[in-house]
Amino acid sequence: MPHPSRLLLVAVLSLCWTARADAARLGQTVTVTNAAQFIQAIGSHRTIKVRPGVYQLDSVQRSNTKHVSWTKVHDGWQLNIKNVTNLSIVGDGKTKPRLLVNARYAWVIRFENARGIRLRGLVLGHIPSGGCMGGVVSFKRSRNINISDSELFGSGTIGVGLDQVTNFHMNRSTIRDCTYGILTIAKSRNVRFTRSTFKGNREFDLIEISRTKNVRFENCTVKHNRTNRGGGYALFKLDKRSTVVIRGGTYQSNIIDTFVNHRRQLRIYGSGKLKRSIYRQMNRPDPRFNQIYKVARYRKWIVTGSQAGIAFWDPQTGQLDLLEKSFISNTFVVDGKYLWAGTYSNVYRFDGVQRKSYLRSGTARGHAVFRGPRGSVMVKQGRRYWRYKSTIDKLVSVTPRWAPPGSAYSLAFDANRSAWSIAFMRGIRKWHQGTSKQYKLRSVEYPGRNPRTFYQSTNGELWISDFGKGFFRYDASLDRFIRDPTVSDKGVGIAVDLKHKRTWLGHYTRGVYLKRPNKPTKFFDFSSLNYMRSLFADGNGDLWIGGWTGLVRLRKRNGKWQRQPFIAR
Secondary structure, eight states, X not given: OOOHHHHHHHHHHHHHHHXXXXXXXXXXXXXXXXXXXXXXXXXXXXXXXXXXXXXXGGGSOOOOXXXXXXXXXXXXXXXXXXXXXXXXXXXXXXXXXXXXXXXXXXOSEEEESOEEEEEESOEEEESSOSOOSSOXXXXXXXXXXXXXXXXEESSSSOSEEEEEEEEEEEESOEEXXXXXXXXXXXXXXXXXXXXXXXXXXXXXXXXXXXXXXOEEEESOEEESOBOOTTTTOEEEEEOTTOOEEEESOEEESOXXXXXXXXXXXXXXXXXXXXXXXXXXXXXXXXXXGGSEEEEEEETTEEEEEESSEEEEEETTTTEEEEEEEOSOEEEEEEETTEEEEEESSOEEEEOSSOEEEESXXXXXXXOEEEEOGGGOXXXXXXXXXXXXXXXXXXXXXXXXXXXXXXXXXXXXXXXXXXXXXXXXXXXXXXXETTEEEEEETTSSSOOOSOEEEEEEOTTOOEEEEETTTEEEEEETTTTEEEEETTOOSOEEEEEEETTTTEEEEEEXXXXXXXXXTTSOOEEEEOGGGSSOOEEEEOTTSOEEEEOSSXXXXXXXXXXXXXXXXXXXX
């Protein structure tokens, strides 16, 4: 039997070997005080303690090593850390060190094929202010990543980019003031954010997730972020193979078009207050319904065609009765019991109860509905034409004799069955009984320089809105267009109210002008609508103005003109 002292010696030697093995596995600790030391220390199985200070990472002398490489970007160099395992980078002091880069097109740090990465107690970002092309931290084909007690700031396109990452956790950290978004996550698994804050970020879709399920946001604060209004951008943009779980936290004071693009792929757990707050945000109408191209009357509704689709307003209550989503709707025809609308990808018909779609196409670039000869409902898409045939309830492809040789920017048919068309920035064409005539720009017959749209009043007058010279009215006795001097340029929108003897002329950015017999012209400032494209005068003497920030009714009550806004929100 071995002597007890010998057994004690073996045990001590075994413990020493185990300690040395653990030390070899955990690696060394290196303390750094400048950028050159920091980059030199990068490697596997080590902890880099970063003392307080500013570390300008792209200012050091560059050299490629086993774990460090440099990529040339448009305005400098990008630091890449690759093939590292068990690397911790931690702030060492009460003040967090600042790891910065000057190159706007570079990620501050980009990791690839990394395992066991821990970032703690750091501040990372770009020095230049304004827009950038590079984000803050990127991980590709990596696993077991932890970011804690850190601050990632813009300028930078986004705070974190994950591509094929497994087991990512951000805890008690902040992403702020990034210029294009917050996060992009692709083809990843087990991604979690806890007790973190995302604030002051902008401008497009903020959190983009693709091919990644159950991305978790637990007790996070998401506030004071914004997207460009009218672009349809979302706080959470998911593809159909991704899901998000929200558990607790705060989501408030974000100026966004859409909370999430696919509602069924978002699960919410937490207080009733949190759920109600998020549901209210998800149920808001797409603000692009306020970006209006066309205004018309259909049955009891005032109907607007917009960037997001078609809105049906009850003029008595001022409420929205129906929204029909369909990207870019800018032409209407009211034909008996039907409302026809041309949209970007299809033709829409509504009978007051049911809707039907025609010519649906994923590749089309806009359908315009208009009245053809004898009042028929027709559709134009590029150089192609269709006519509605009620006996078979179909739009039938046709090749009209009156069709211009190129794509018509606008079409109209007068009482003499002449077909008028505008060739954008080229001129005006009239076709009548097999012969055509051209009206050149800046000519005696047409002194305008940028005709956009025809308008026909109920008494048969033919008008043209001209973006360069205002408005022109066709004089058949002279066979020429006579300029109306009321609007000097950017003429958009005409409404002739014969009953009340009013002619309304719109300016694209300023407002509308009212012309009446034997009275001075009156101007109404609607510059707050930004871009006005359509005017409509109803039978009650009210004028409806469609702009880029909403719909306004201008009406006279007790001798005074009053304005009533109609905003989808």
